[in-house]
Amino acid sequence: MVKTILISWGLAGLLPLGAVSAETNPILKVGIIQRFGSKPTDR
Amino acid sequence: MTIAGEQLQLRFEGKTLVTNQISFTVVPEKLAQPEVEERVVLSYHRSFENAQASAHRWQNLGINTEIVQPDRWQVWAKRSDYDNPLARQLLIGKLRLLGNNIAQIERKRLSSRPLLSWQVNGITYKGTNVDIVPQQSVTLVNQSPYAGSFRLQPNASGSFTVVNFVPIETYLRGVVPHEIGYQAPYSAIQAQAVLARTYALANRHRFAVDDYELCATTHCQVYAGLQNTSPLADRAIRETRGKVLTYGGKVVDALYSSTTGGITANYNDLWDGTDRPYLRAVFDSTKPPQKLDLSTESDFRKFVNTQEGFNEQGWRTFRWQKFSSLGEMTTTLKNFLAKSGDTRTRFSQIQAVQITDRSTSGRVLRMEVQTDRGTITIEKDEIRDAFHAPDSTLFYLEPQFNESKQLLGYKFIGGGLGHGVGMSQTGSYRLGRMGWSYERILAFYFRGTTLETLQPQMIALE
Numbered sequence: 001m002v003k004t005i006l007i008s009w010g011l012a013g014l015l016p017l018g019a020v021s022a023e024t025n026p027i028l029k030v031g032i033i034q035r036f037g038s039k040p041t042d043r
Numbered sequence: 044m045t046i047a048g049e050q051l052q053l054r055f056e057g058k059t060l061v062t063n064q065i066s067f068t069v070v071p072e073k074l075a076q077p078e079v080e081e082r083v084v085l086s087y088h089r090s091f092e093n094a095q096a097s098a099h100r101w102q103n104l105g106i107n108t109e110i111v112q113p114d115r116w117q118v119w120a121k122r123s124d125y126d127n128p129l130a131r132q133l134l135i136g137k138l139r140l141l142g143n144n145i146a147q148i149e150r151k152r153l154s155s156r157p158l159l160s161w162q163v164n165g166i167t168y169k170g171t172n173v174d175i176v177p178q179q180s181v182t183l184v185n186q187s188p189y190a191g192s193f194r195l196q197p198n199a200s201g202s203f204t205v206v207n208f209v210p211i212e213t214y215l216r217g218v219v220p221h222e223i224g225y226q227a228p229y230s231a232i233q234a235q236a237v238l239a240r241t242y243a244l245a246n247r248h249r250f251a252v253d254d255y256e257l258c259a260t261t262h263c264q265v266y267a268g269l270q271n272t273s274p275l276a277d278r279a280i281r282e283t284r285g286k287v288l289t290y291g292g293k294v295v296d297a298l299y300s301s302t303t304g305g306i307t308a309n310y311n312d313l314w315d316g317t318d319r320p321y322l323r324a325v326f327d328s329t330k331p332p333q334k335l336d337l338s339t340e341s342d343f344r345k346f347v348n349t350q351e352g353f354n355e356q357g358w359r360t361f362r363w364q365k366f367s368s369l370g371e372m373t374t375t376l377k378n379f380l381a382k383s384g385d386t387r388t389r390f391s392q393i394q395a396v397q398i399t400d401r402s403t404s405g406r407v408l409r410m411e412v413q414t415d416r417g418t419i420t421i422e423k424d425e426i427r428d429a430f431h432a433p434d435s436t437l438f439y440l441e442p443q444f445n446e447s448k449q450l451l452g453y454k455f456i457g458g459g460l461g462h463g464v465g466m467s468q469t470g471s472y473r474l475g476r477m478g479w480s481y482e483r484i485l486a487f488y489f490r491g492t493t494l495e496t497l498q499p500q501m502i503a504l505e
Contacts, residue, residue: 039071
């Protein structure tokens with residue numbers, strides 16, 4: 001069980017991102033922590 | 044926790060706040076009156092592929108569905124269609140009349156609902172949705188670096204999901220080295236980059252129920268953000284930028300796995316649903332294969348006992364033997380059935396196990412388990428969860444007896460690690476070391492496909 005998520009700033013300028021285009025470089029939505037706050041169910 | 048600075052923009056409920064560090068917790072908010080949450084679970088699956096095939100079958104019966112992954116993959120009757128207890132009971136009654144004993148109503152009594160809680164400048168906020176838009180390139184999430192922005196949002200399982208919004212070419216930096224490994228030859232890394240890109244674009248519907256697209260595990264592709272990126276993988280991503288595999292003008296379901304055991308699997312050897320003509324069995328060897336009919340037990344045994352002449356030879360996962368006692372098999376099978384909503388768990392011991400159907404690629408399609416309470420059939424991909432021993436479905440069974448000729452268990456003798464469909468990652472290592480280009484490696488594993496630059500019309504809509 002993940003109890004806390006800590007999000008903070010990091011280092012700048014490391015990414016060779018290039019141009020972001022919706023057609024050739026679309027934005028993906030990726031679940032990096034899928035079940036934050038889940039606990040054993042009482043079913 | 045101290046929150047200060049100006050690097051992270053937080054947006055929620057019409058507010059915008061700026062900070063440089065934020066910590067979230069989930070807290071229960073007590074309900075005025077307890078509530079009962081119900082849903083109709085129609086079926087349970089090891090993989091998304093079979094859940095999707097099952098969902099199509101339910102839809103053909105006129106039942107709209109949702110695919111969710113609280114633990115195993117599940118197909119639910121669409122909650123907005125069955126939004127009251129009577130409708131759910133009627134559906135279950137109808138399914139029982141059709142002979143379905145797996146579908147069931149899952150019921151949860153709730154005395155509270157979960158909320159996200161966070162603090163900015165000493166003020167505590169609570170809510171269910173928060174957007175975090177960094178003003179810099181790299182953001183740390185639980186100390187791991189990521190690019191892009193983030194959203195915390197509720198999911199169908201009753202918890203929250205942290206979603207990373209990231210351009211695909213940057214996403215690949217967190218996938219390619221983790222999937223192919225750091226020692227792979229360059230053309231194998233390039234092939235992996237094309238496959239990871241193509242797979243991501245073809246599989247964006249996996250978590251539609253929760254309004255995101257892909258997970259970060261082997262249920263999709265391993266994605267670790269900007270942790271342990273590799274200069275060589277970055278180069279391969281850059282040099283194959285925008286390149287995808289297509290079939291009939293659409294991006295393909297670009298599957299790959301660790302080790303195939305000497306022959307890749309047909310898509311339908313593992314999963315039900317629409318066949319992929321470009322995912323057909325390929326002997327994972329550069330030498331012309333012997334004429335063997337791997338659907339027969341004798342030819343299959345001959346094949347699995349051959350060690351030489353394959354792209355994967357020498358890998359630990361290429362050939363394996365594992366013994367499983369009847370006791371272990373019984374425990375694993377009971378756990379599997381319980382997690383699958385199958386009530387046939389009251390047997391005391393497995394009496395015998397046999398393979399009753401095998402595909403042309405040698406994969407086990409069906410196994411029958413005799414117990415003191417009847418016979419249980421397990422098929423295709425589910426076999427890997429139902430029995431502890433197999434690393435793949437490419438195996439045969441050798442019963443093991445004690446001196447009194449009493450059955451002790453079975454030796455699983457097989458090859459490969461993973462589903463075996465599409466490219467073999469270990470096979471690509473050898474092909475790369477032999478000087479094959481990534482284009483040639485991809486054409487070898489994905490027959491009939493075209494390698495081309497991504498165009499909007501290639502992204503299939505499900």
